[in-house]
Amino acid sequence: MFPVGTGRRRVTPRVSRPVGARALRLPVGRRRCYIPPVGFLWEGDGVRTIDWADGRIRIIDQTRLPAEEAIISLESVEEVAEAISSLRVRGAPALGVAGALGVALAARLAQESGEDVDEAISRAASLLASTRPTAVNLKWGIDRIKGSYEPTRPGAVDELVERARAMVAEDEKINRLIGEVGADLLSEGSRVLTHCNAGALACVAHGTALSIVEVGHERGLISGVTATETRPLLQGSRLTAWELGRMGIEHRVTIDSGAAGLIASGEIDVVITGADRVAANGDVANKVGTYALALAAHANGVPFVVAAPLSTIDLDTPDGNSIPIEQRSASEVLEVNGTRVAPEGTQAYNPAFDVTPASLVTAIVTEVGTIRPGEDDLRDLVESARETPGGGPSVGVRP
Structure with a gap:
C-alpha cells in the first residue's frame, strides 16, 4: 500500500470478452x-x-x-x-x-x-x-x-x-522469463518506480520492466507502483497506468520532476526501467529522463534495475557515447493537442532517449539471468548465453 495521503485509487481490472466480439x-x-x-x-x-x-x-x-x-x-x-x-x-x-x-x-x-x-x-x-x-x-x-x-x-x-x-x-x-528472473530480486512489500512504458505494449506481451512487476504481483511482493508521466508524450500516464490498472495493481502517476524527491523521501524501494539499447560496457540508452532517475536512485541508495532481453544488448556498440540519440519533433514540446503553448520563435530540445552510465546500474535483468555491471563481464556472459542452445545458461541470478 502507498502511504496515506497519496490520493491512491484501487483499480479493478476489466473482464475480458472473446476476441472479435462486436468489433x-x-x-x-x-x-x-x-x-x-x-x-x-x-x-x-x-x-x-x-x-x-x-x-x-x-x-x-x-x-x-x-x-x-x-x-x-x-x-x-x-x-x-x-x-x-x-x-x-x-x-x-x-x-x-x-x-x-x-x-x-x-x-x-x-x-x-x-x-x-x-x-x-x-x-x-x-x-x-x-x-x-x-x-x-x-x-x-x-x-x-x-x-x-x-x-x-x-x-x-x-x-x-x-x-x-x-x-x-x-x-x-522471453518477456515472461525476464519477469520470473527479475521478481527474484524483489522483497515482500516492494514499492516500485518505473519510467515511460516497458510493459506489454512495448513488447509482444508481458513487457520487460512490467513483466517483473507482473510476476512480483503474482507472488504477492508488490505493494504499489509509481509511474512517471514521461513527457512529452506521456507514455507513463497513458500506457503504463493503463496496463497496471488492467492487471489490478495499485498504482499512481507522478510528474517527472517529482520523481527524484519521491525517491529521496524513502517511498521507493527499487527503480525498474526498460532499455532501448545496452552498450557492450553496460551503458544503457532508454527514454529521456532515465539518467536523472538513475542519479537520484544512486544518491539515495535505491537499486536501479534495467530489464531487457539479450537482443537489446549491442556488443558492436562499445559504450553510450556511440549510441545515436533520436531527436523528435519540436512540436511535441511546443504544442499541446495541436495548440502552440510556447511563444513563436521558441526552439525546443527534444531527445527521445538519454544514456545512463553502467556505474549507476545495479543490475540488468535478461531472460537468462541477472548481469551486474562492474562485477560481471557483460560481453563474455552474453556471448556465452547466445552460443548455448535453448538460450544459454543463467548468467548469475542473484538476489
Whole structure:
C-alpha cells in the first residue's frame, strides 16, 4: 500500500470478452481500424501488442490509448514504417518484431504481385531501419529475417513469414522469463518506480520492466507502483497506468520532476526501467529522463534495475557515447493537442532517449539471468548465453 495521503485509487481490472466480439470496423486511410469493445485486446492472461493475422500485421494503436482501444491492420511496408515513426507501435522488443514482420510483409506482397522478392526485402529493410535509430532491436529483427531468406528454396517466402511469426511467440516467452528472473530480486512489500512504458505494449506481451512487476504481483511482493508521466508524450500516464490498472495493481502517476524527491523521501524501494539499447560496457540508452532517475536512485541508495532481453544488448556498440540519440519533433514540446503553448520563435530540445552510465546500474535483468555491471563481464556472459542452445545458461541470478 502507498502511504496515506497519496490520493491512491484501487483499480479493478476489466473482464475480458472473446476476441472479435462486436468489433466496429472503420476506415483510417488505407488501414482497417477496429474500435474494440471492452476487453477486445486482451487474450488469455494479457495483451498482445503486435501479431500477424490474415496475411497482414495487426497492432494496437498506442497513440489512441487510453481513450480508445483500437487495433489497426498494416497492409504495406510504408504503413509499417509510419506506425513505427508515429509511435503507434513502440518499445524495443516490439520494434524488433515489427521490423521482422515488416520484412515478411514486403516479401509476401512482392510474391503476390509478381515483383522481385529480393529487391522488395532490401527496400523494406532500408526503409524500416531508418525510422528509429536508437532502438537496436529494430535493426536486429530486420537483419535476422532478411538474413534468413533463401530465394532458391521452394516455399522460401512462406518459410520467411513463418520465421517472422515465430518471433512473436518467442518474444512473448522471453518477456515472461525476464519477469520470473527479475521478481527474484524483489522483497515482500516492494514499492516500485518505473519510467515511460516497458510493459506489454512495448513488447509482444508481458513487457520487460512490467513483466517483473507482473510476476512480483503474482507472488504477492508488490505493494504499489509509481509511474512517471514521461513527457512529452506521456507514455507513463497513458500506457503504463493503463496496463497496471488492467492487471489490478495499485498504482499512481507522478510528474517527472517529482520523481527524484519521491525517491529521496524513502517511498521507493527499487527503480525498474526498460532499455532501448545496452552498450557492450553496460551503458544503457532508454527514454529521456532515465539518467536523472538513475542519479537520484544512486544518491539515495535505491537499486536501479534495467530489464531487457539479450537482443537489446549491442556488443558492436562499445559504450553510450556511440549510441545515436533520436531527436523528435519540436512540436511535441511546443504544442499541446495541436495548440502552440510556447511563444513563436521558441526552439525546443527534444531527445527521445538519454544514456545512463553502467556505474549507476545495479543490475540488468535478461531472460537468462541477472548481469551486474562492474562485477560481471557483460560481453563474455552474453556471448556465452547466445552460443548455448535453448538460450544459454543463467548468467548469475542473484538476489
